[in-house]
Amino acid sequence: MDFYSMTDQAIATELGQRIRSLRLRRNITQQQLATATALSLNVIKSLETGRGKLSSLVAVLRELGALQELGNCIPEATVSPLQLARRQGRQRQRASGQHRPPHSPDDDEW
């Protein structure tokens, strides 16, 4: 499955179908999943068609026993020893490096 050739919506739809497959493998109804997650039936339907909130996804994946996989998919950014050396033990807190020199009247840009 090549996600990079798919639109965002197509990917979301695909994820929804996978959620549905996970649910059906457990043979539970949308209503049962809704009750178990304390979400409404509508939310389960929406998720299975690729719409909804991130927090809803988390709740559903927990109930379907797929939380660990979710954790693996967005890796913890481990700081390499090299980077540590470069920045005296602190990791970057803001993006940077695009400073332009302060503007002086000598610069005749027009």
Next chain:
Amino acid sequence: MDFYSMTDQAIATELGQRIRSLRLRRNITQQQLATATALSLNVIKSLETGRGKLSSLVAVLRELGALQELGNCIPEATVSPLQLARRQGRQRQRASGQHRPPHSPDDDEW
């Protein structure tokens, strides 16, 4: 990281921080990421604190080059040969198996 011992919100927050780490590893600003994903700056901020829509997550992960990992985290439900045999080649389309027999006056449940 034991997700199952965390609340949904805590997990979403953790995912947000990982997204931030991915962004900072690329050394791009929230504004640059917003522009690249055609989302607003506010959405990027929200995602990094664990709120937002599934479609926003997909767009951001694409830009950060983590789409493939997302695909891996919600596995495609492959049908086992055993299941195929059980259901004459069709896979289950609805959850079921919890039918109760039609109520008859003989049943004296109270």
Next chain:
DNA sequence: AAAAAATAGGCTATTTTAAGGCTACTATGG
């Protein structure tokens, strides 16, 4: 076949998110 259960889709009200702008705070580079 009929009956029942599961799901899709619509509708309204409420809550949350998205967009855009603005200010305050703070890390970063010079």
Next chain:
DNA sequence: CCATAGTAGCCTTAAAATAGCCTATTTTTT
């Protein structure tokens, strides 16, 4: 230390998600 860029936070308006309910369709069971 100073100037500036990056980020957090709040505000308003618009869009989308959610909850709850109801009806129609389709699958599954009997």
